[in-house]
Amino acid sequence: MDIEQVKERAGPREFSPKDDLPEEYRKAATRMIQFHANSEIMGAYLEKPFIRQAPSLDRKLAFSAKVQDEIGHGQLLYRAAESLGVKTRDEMLDELAEGKGKFLNCFHYPMDSWVETPMIAFFVDGAAMRRQATLKQSSWEPYAHAMDKVCFEEGFHVKHGEAILYELMTGSKKEQELTQEAFEEWWPRIIQFFGPTDDKSTHHDFSADVGLKTMTNDELRNAFLNAYVPKAEKYGLEIPDEPRIRDNGDSTYEVVEDDLDWDEFFTIAKNDYDPGKGQIDGRKQAQDAVEWVRETLDSHEQRFAGGTQPQAAD
Amino acid sequence: MIWEVFRQEQAGEYHTHCGNVHAPDREMALMFAEIQHGRRKPTNSLWVVPQKEIGEVDTEEANFGGTTDKSYRWAQSYSFEAAAEEVADSESEQVQAERQRGDD
Numbered sequence: 001m002d003i004e005q006v007k008e009r010a011g012p013r014e015f016s017p018k019d020d021l022p023e024e025y026r027k028a029a030t031r032m033i034q035f036h037a038n039s040e041i042m043g044a045y046l047e048k049p050f051i052r053q054a055p056s057l058d059r060k061l062a063f064s065a066k067v068q069d070e071i072g073h074g075q076l077l078y079r080a081a082e083s084l085g086v087k088t089r090d091e092m093l094d095e096l097a098e099g100k101g102k103f104l105n106c107f108h109y110p111m112d113s114w115v116e117t118p119m120i121a122f123f124v125d126g127a128a129m130r131r132q133a134t135l136k137q138s139s140w141e142p143y144a145h146a147m148d149k150v151c152f153e154e155g156f157h158v159k160h161g162e163a164i165l166y167e168l169m170t171g172s173k174k175e176q177e178l179t180q181e182a183f184e185e186w187w188p189r190i191i192q193f194f195g196p197t198d199d200k201s202t203h204h205d206f207s208a209d210v211g212l213k214t215m216t217n218d219e220l221r222n223a224f225l226n227a228y229v230p231k232a233e234k235y236g237l238e239i240p241d242e243p244r245i246r247d248n249g250d251s252t253y254e255v256v257e258d259d260l261d262w263d264e265f266f267t268i269a270k271n272d273y274d275p276g277k278g279q280i281d282g283r284k285q286a287q288d289a290v291e292w293v294r295e296t297l298d299s300h301e302q303r304f305a306g307g308t309q310p311q312a313a314d
Numbered sequence: 315m316i317w318e319v320f321r322q323e324q325a326g327e328y329h330t331h332c333g334n335v336h337a338p339d340r341e342m343a344l345m346f347a348e349i350q351h352g353r354r355k356p357t358n359s360l361w362v363v364p365q366k367e368i369g370e371v372d373t374e375e376a377n378f379g380g381t382t383d384k385s386y387r388w389a390q391s392y393s394f395e396a397a398a399e400e401v402a403d404s405e406s407e408q409v410q411a412e413r414q415r416g417d418d
């Protein structure tokens with residue numbers, strides 16, 4: 001298939017590993033899914049310390065279940081990426097450890113306090129879910145299949161995040177103030193989750209033309225704001241004055257882009273933001289520490305593969 | 315030799331197990347699968363897999379989902395109105411899964 005044929009055929013779940021796809025498609029899909037997989041992993045590492053810091057047993061159990069889910073999402077997505085035949089899972093994990101693998105802006109920031117947890121678990125998971133729901137229609141079938149399972153699980157993350165937000169915003173005055181502060185800090189980053197407005201985003205056109213994604217940054221951001229601004233207000237959070245968000249009154253919003261720190265965003269996009277670098281290194285150490293496990297499994301796999309050959313031949 | 319057969323009804327959907335065939339090799343297994351499983355039911359693709367290559371673990375050996383109350387894992391345990399359509403969809407899938415697992 002050449003790229004024109006791909007564009008012609010492009011539709012939900014249209015292409016699978018059986019199809020002979022041009023390199024341009026396979027590379028673009030790999031970049032997109034690898035980014036997504038990396039983000040699941042880095043998000044899990046960011047949230048992991050809060051299993052320990054959770055204020056109650058219920059929260060601890062739910063938080064550990066959530067972190068477990070996110071690592072699982074990473075694994076599903078590395079498989080979906082690997083099936084494009086461009087990079088192996090090991091290569092992608094190594095790239096992440098070496099600081100070459102890219103991931104979501106929000107997961108480059110440090111998270112120090114429990115009041116910050118709903119910023120990720122409610123708002124960022126909510127934003128991610130908005131996007132992931134549309135990716136069930138992606139043209140790369142293994143990606144869309146991964147989204148079926150991811151979306152099945154994510155509803156719990158978002159509602160648990162909401163429960164934490166509710167608890168904090170109905171708690172002591174101090175808790176409410178700290179939560180508002182955390183919200184003000186995180187809100188611009190959450191808006192930037194969707195990337196720059198469409199005319200500034202570089203990869204959109206091709207990905208949309210070949211059906212890898214079905215909605216633009218702006219459409220996704222609008223849908224997110226429509227659903228989550230009322231929720232924030234319901235719990236008594238005040239939406240910061242900046243970035244200015246103009247409600248057009250027809251379910252669309254305009255974010256005044258100049259109010260957002262795009263220098264920081266693009267520094268982060270290059271993995272050059274210091275706290276993010278620390279998080280990349282932190283995960284690298286975890287990866288290095290279990291090198292012996294991978295080695296053991298690899299040599300076991302080789303022995304096992306040798307052992308089944310006669311069986312497969314009969 | 316027994317081959318397990320998986321049928322996909324439409325492109326983009328999952329291959330799900332639909333039965334097995336007795337055949338001496340893969341080529342004939344595919345042919346028999348086509349005849350027995352692909353003729354009447356809507357079929358886009360079939361897979362055949364040697365039965366002895368399939369690993370299984372069932373409820374006799376495993377406690378799928380664990381042995382303790384894990385209601386904290388389900389969206390429906392948190393009584394808030396879903397923030398968005400996709401959250402509501404996820405919750406109804408979880409409600410259905412809970413019902414199928416036979417939990418109370």
Ligand SMILES: [Fe+2]
Pocket residue numbers: 040069070073150154
């Ligand atoms: Fe996830």
Ligand SMILES: [Fe+2]
Pocket residue numbers: 070125154157
């Ligand atoms: Fe999540």
